[in-house]
Amino acid sequence: MSYFPEIDRGLNFAPFQQLREHFGIVPGLFRSQTLRPEVIEAETELLEAILLRERSLRPEQKATIALVAAAARRNGYCVAMHYQRLRELGTREEDLLLLVELRDRVSSEQPEGAALLDFAKKLSLHAGTICRADFETLSARAIPDDQVLETLLVTALGVLLCTLATGLGVKADFDPPAPLPNWDGQPSTKYQLEPRPFTTGREAGAAQGPRLCTTEPDVGEFPPFDSLRLHFGFVPGFFQAQAQRTDVLTAEVRMLESLLFQDGPLSRLQRSCILLAVSAGHFNIYWVTLLSERLRILGLSEDETRAISRDHSKSHLSGPDKALLDAAIKLTTRPSDFSRLDIDRLGALGVHPEQVIECIATAALADFLHTLQAGLGTAPDFEAAWDYLPEVEPQETEALPDINNSNPFPDEFSLTNAALDSQAGMSTTDDPDSDLVLRVQQGEMNAFEELVNRHNRKIYRILLGITGKHEEAEDGVQETFLKAFEHMGSFKGRSRFSTWLIRIAMNAGVQRMRRSRNMESLDEGVGEDDETFRPRQLRAWTDDPEQLYSKEQRRSLVERGLKALPQKYRMAVILRDIEQLSTEEAAQALQLGVPALKSRLLRGRLMLREALAPYFARGQRGGEGV
Amino acid sequence: MFNCEQVLAELASYLDDEVVAEIRQELEHHLAECKTCSVIYDSTRKTIRVVTDSGSFEIPEEVSARMTKRIMAKVRETSPPESKP
């Protein structure tokens, strides 16, 4: 059962024979793509090379990693599929259930195994947050690089399978694990993963290069590299970084050949656009850079390429092409919102089922490439195309899940900034601005003036927090309100007006920072010290700190302390403790999950505490001037 | 029984009064025993208080009024917003 009809390919269709060997049956995931047998062949080859064949990790270790990735993404189809395979491989049922529920310390007797699973979970959910520290954790446990690479590959493949399953709408082939995992169960607070919409890949692109030690490829003799050279003009670093796995490279290039390099139901150009749009949706600078170069080779103008990457609705693509990109982006960034309706919408525009399948498979491939690249940490092959990354627009998401319909994704699992609309600001009936908003929407200018009056101080403070400069803040306020005015017609009250406004301001502020080439973005300014920060000032504070200094003095101390904070912590503190937004509202404004917001907020408060402690600790009364 | 690490990890939620009963109990138990954590908790709570009523980054009324004026002048130059039926 899926969104697509199944064509009988006969008993001799090689990929199906292969799949039957490993799963006992042909999983519906592949049967639902029988309209495009070449795609199935390429996918099966990749599956065989990465998941099914024994290499550095044993098949059950790999299936376990894939299971954890699927469970982390709450993908019921893939959970059941990997679960079944593990059962066939003889894994103990109790262990499986623990895995599905993402409990910690599954195999305390094998800490390195648990470390790889933790890593896989983080990678599958928020690939963009993987950083060197994660690799240090693994190497501290003496896990060899070939096993780490294999974990990256299996996780990326696991993500690809999840995207396929969601896009194709397949129903589970096997009984789901019983008793059913409690999806609403507490996600371990240990994993405070944060989507980083502004910088995914930046850390990777900056200086680090490949993180894993790989043997230099003998590039002369390897046919897949010839194919890459033919289509890209060279062998991109992403592939060179995997040189020790010629089997995987062969399968990857095969996949690219069937989904990118050749024309099929979709043209090469269409396929490249889908890959580019999804990569941009993930803010993956590596792939955005490489794919925009690829589109240049295919003859697309620079302006058009940039438009497709940043916001394809402003490109010159045809209606159906734009709809394909819409579907691909939704599938990969908001999988929980993707449904049959999205498929039907494409059908109504005259897109053939073969083309829809290709679009889904290409989007899934883009997820694979994104996840793997984020893990490998390869630097862009050209000068990074930062200006091709999309702005985060202050739109409200359509198809917002009904809160009563209970979105099964806990905050932690929101996959992108776009998903955050489902987290917060749901009960907006109490928005004190709703009357004014309505009047503006009916064309009443004075009502807008009142909104500006109400909120301009707040917006100013927030922009000052981001930019640190008064003039920038003042210009930013103007820009924010003009943009809000322009988009007023599309504001539908799904979040509070003030939260919406703050998000516009955040975007404006970040854009300003980018323009002024001050790249301390919201997500930077902290590296390893992130992990090692510990409170140092441990003297008790006086009972009544307010009594020690005048309000002016306190203000000056606090402003000085705030300005010294790394921006991401500063913003969390400003929104929460100065603007007094709720945790959910602040998370929404910063486009973070609630756990991520909380962790930033705590860090910010603790750092500020360090800065203030010399003035407020007991015995310090007036000791140091302000 | 929580150790100091765990207390620190839960501190954000505790400060915002967003912890479930069991964790609260653990936390309070630890805080009663551990001088270091109780100082960190108490001073962070006070930090928040000081920050919240510091009036930081507040701007004078005239500046705010001037901004409104500037913005409305620009807004009136542009076309009226899309009206909703």
Ligand SMILES: [Zn+2]
């Ligand atoms: Zn303690």
